[in-house]
Amino acid sequence: VSSSAPVRASARPTVALSVAECEQFLIHEARLLDEARFDDWLALFTDDAWYWVPSQPNQDNPRDTISLIYDDRRLLETRVRRLASPRIYSQEPRSRTSRMIGNVTIEAVDADGQGCTVRSKFQLLEYRREEQRAFGGTYFHRLVRTSTSIQIAWKRVDLINCDAPHEGLVVPF
Amino acid sequence: MTPIAGEEIRALVRPGRVHRRVYADQAIFNLELERIFGAAWIYVGHESQIKNPGDFVATRIGRKPLLLVRDAEGQIRLIHNQCAHRGSMVVASDGGHTDEFRCCYHGWTYHLDGRLKAAPLLHGYPSHFDPKNPEVAMRRVPRVASYRGFVFGNLAQDGPSLEDFLGYMTTSFDDMIDRAPDGELEVAGGNFKHTYKSNWKLYLENLCDAAHPLFVHQSSIDAAQAQSDAAHSDGSGEIAIRQMRQNGAPYSFWEAKVGIWTYPNGHSFLGDYHDDAKLVAALDDPMFRDYVAVMEAKKGKAETKRILDTRRWNSNVYPNLSFMSQFQQLRVVHPVSVNETVVHTYTFRLKGAPAKMFENAISFANVVNGTGSLVLTDDLEIYTRIGFGLLSAGAEWLEIGRGYEGDLADEHGGRRGKNSTSEVYIRNMMDAWLDLMTADKPGAQRVAGGGSMVQAAEIRP
Numbered sequence: 028v029s030s031s032a033p034v035r036a037s038a039r040p041t042v043a044l045s046v047a048e049c050e051q052f053l054i055h056e057a058r059l060l061d062e063a064r065f066d067d068w069l070a071l072f073t074d075d076a077w078y079w080v081p082s083q084p085n086q087d088n089p090r091d092t093i094s095l096i097y098d099d100r101r102l103l104e105t106r107v108r109r110l111a112s113p114r115i116y117s118q119e120p121r122s123r124t125s126r127m128i129g130n131v132t133i134e135a136v137d138a139d140g141q142g143c144t145v146r147s148k149f150q151l152l153e154y155r156r157e158e159q160r161a162f163g164g165t166y167f168h169r170l171v172r173t174s175t176s177i178q179i180a181w182k183r184v185d186l187i188n189c190d191a192p193h194e195g196l197v198v199p200f
Numbered sequence: 201m202t203p204i205a206g207e208e209i210r211a212l213v214r215p216g217r218v219h220r221r222v223y224a225d226q227a228i229f230n231l232e233l234e235r236i237f238g239a240a241w242i243y244v245g246h247e248s249q250i251k252n253p254g255d256f257v258a259t260r261i262g263r264k265p266l267l268l269v270r271d272a273e274g275q276i277r278l279i280h281n282q283c284a285h286r287g288s289m290v291v292a293s294d295g296g297h298t299d300e301f302r303c304c305y306h307g308w309t310y311h312l313d314g315r316l317k318a319a320p321l322l323h324g325y326p327s328h329f330d331p332k333n334p335e336v337a338m339r340r341v342p343r344v345a346s347y348r349g350f351v352f353g354n355l356a357q358d359g360p361s362l363e364d365f366l367g368y369m370t371t372s373f374d375d376m377i378d379r380a381p382d383g384e385l386e387v388a389g390g391n392f393k394h395t396y397k398s399n400w401k402l403y404l405e406n407l408c409d410a411a412h413p414l415f416v417h418q419s420s421i422d423a424a425q426a427q428s429d430a431a432h433s434d435g436s437g438e439i440a441i442r443q444m445r446q447n448g449a450p451y452s453f454w455e456a457k458v459g460i461w462t463y464p465n466g467h468s469f470l471g472d473y474h475d476d477a478k479l480v481a482a483l484d485d486p487m488f489r490d491y492v493a494v495m496e497a498k499k500g501k502a503e504t505k506r507i508l509d510t511r512r513w514n515s516n517v518y519p520n521l522s523f524m525s526q527f528q529q530l531r532v533v534h535p536v537s538v539n540e541t542v543v544h545t546y547t548f549r550l551k552g553a554p555a556k557m558f559e560n561a562i563s564f565a566n567v568v569n570g571t572g573s574l575v576l577t578d579d580l581e582i583y584t585r586i587g588f589g590l591l592s593a594g595a596e597w598l599e600i601g602r603g604y605e606g607d608l609a610d611e612h613g614g615r616r617g618k619n620s621t622s623e624v625y626i627r628n629m630m631d632a633w634l635d636l637m638t639a640d641k642p643g644a645q646r647v648a649g650g651g652s653m654v655q656a657a658e659i660r661p
Contacts, residue, residue, distance in 0.1 A: 105440075
């Protein structure tokens with residue numbers, strides 16, 4: 028702890044983020060998305076968060092290679108606002124989704140245990156207009172504990188078919 | 201296949217109208233593969249994708265899988281991705297580097313230019329089988345030509361040259377190439393593949409449509425215009441937000457300020473619709489100032505000004521190529537069936553430009569071509585809805601007549617819309633469609649321009 032930093036010992040729990048805690052958080056996030064509570068989903072992200080769905084397997088950079096989605100916080104806010112628009116024709120009718128999260132592991136932990144990188148597997152079914160699509164792959168979440176909750180500092184979604192021909196991808200993964 | 205008489209095809213296009221069969225009839229689609237994709241120059245790739253001997257990329261003309269290859273002598277070859285033995289697809293990957301092509305079925309091998317190299321058990325074939333016969337090969341596409349690095353193939357032996365076919369559209373390619381300080385482009389940054397359930401022609405017909413953004417893209421326009429700029433941005437989202445906001449320009453702007461130009465053989469380009477200096481000219485952006493400085497050092501002030509003052513949005517090369525010189529984007533529209541299309545998109549790096557320019561092009565690709573884009577997804581929805589709609593003959597004749605009364609001659613041999621929202625570019629594509637679909641033999645396409653405008657005027661009701 029830096030000597031110049033104000034110490035508020037009571038502000039944060041000292042218990043490190045556990046696998047069980049992370050898993051409960053991911054299940055909560057998946058539920059918000061399945062229930063189309065996109066504003067609540069956005070509120071899970073930190074103010075400088077990013078959300079990334081690479082276009083290539085093992086893509087290491089969103090700046091020099093295209094991405095299915097690469098949103099900084101401002102663009103993510105715009106994405107979520109558009110999802111609420113009555114004029115979003117690509118969501119007329121609305122999709123219904125069902126997500127399963129599993130195989131949760133903590134890949135890296137901050138020294139103080141209050142932030143970690145979580146890897147999980149997901150399967151997502153999306154039904155819209157008499158057609159069902161299946162997506163699956165790996166999530167990476169950078170989770171940080173704040174004074175009151177857990178937040179997402181960044182989220183990366185590796186679809187196993189990221190480089191396939193896709194119809195529009197509108198509902199967030 | 202039952203042949204369709206020329207008269208029957210001609211009857212599908214009327215002044216300012218087109219019959220739904222053009223988009224919805226499988227027999228018409230089959231004929232398009234033969235008479236359009238079998239006769240027009242089709243974009244198959246860029247030379248930067250095959251820099252060294254042995255480099256290859258998978259490509260296609262219509263539904264024919266092909267390989268674009270740099271052979272051992274450095275020549276560019278375009279060969280069918282098909283074994284001469286049992287017809288198997290030889291190469292299953294999107295591209296790579298090799299010394300030879302080898303079929304995995306019985307081990308026939310081919311030189312990089314498609315000639316048969318060797319085959320096991322040759323003694324077992326009958327005496328009339330000649331492995332030197334040029335037809336016993338991964339067969340070559342009859343004609344291949346490049347315009348300054350952009351490679352096109354033509355399945356017809358005869359017909360106009362590539363430069364005659366492109367005509368004035370070469371200036372759009374020049375515009376993209378000239379923007380590179382070193383005068384060269386390079387495909388980079390990966391490619392999107394997006395798909396929709398509708399006819400291939402609808403895609404290019406939307407790309408110069410200045411009347412649709414305000415309606416189709418209303419959800420992203422509203423969301424971007426309401427977006428606070430105080431929210432955190434790492435810079436990558438900037439161009440997307442600006443693009444979406446600009447789509448909300450009023451009809452008066454779209455009508456008067458943009459411009460639509462068309463040229464013989466179905467080609468067209470839309471003028472720039474951005475008055476936002478940070479989006480296109482980006483003159484106030486430090487990154488763009490660095491770029492201009494590099495350009496001026498290489499090309500001089502006057503030439504740099506001439507290049508950057510050229511403002512074109514999408515340039516469409518009929519039948520299935522569209523590119524955008526200002527942001528170095530390119531899309532190729534591949535027909536799959538009468539009601540299914542796949543689009544492959546590419547981004548180019550401007551050689552000699554600051555790295556930030558390419559990052560900007562990548563951000564722009566994500567918003568205009570990205571499968572998860574806030575903009576493109578609504579275009580894809582519209583194409584698919586047209587596909588659903590045209591299953592019905594309820595609306596038999598479709599309107600492409602907006603601006604019909606006002607088409608103007610263009611000084612370079614084409615015609616342009618009086619207003620930017622004119623559908624002149626769709627009518628121009630339908631003229632090319634008719635020329636190709638009713639040609640006596642593939643390749644017998646009209647090269648001279650302007651005639652159809654006069655013809656249309658004569659038969660105007």
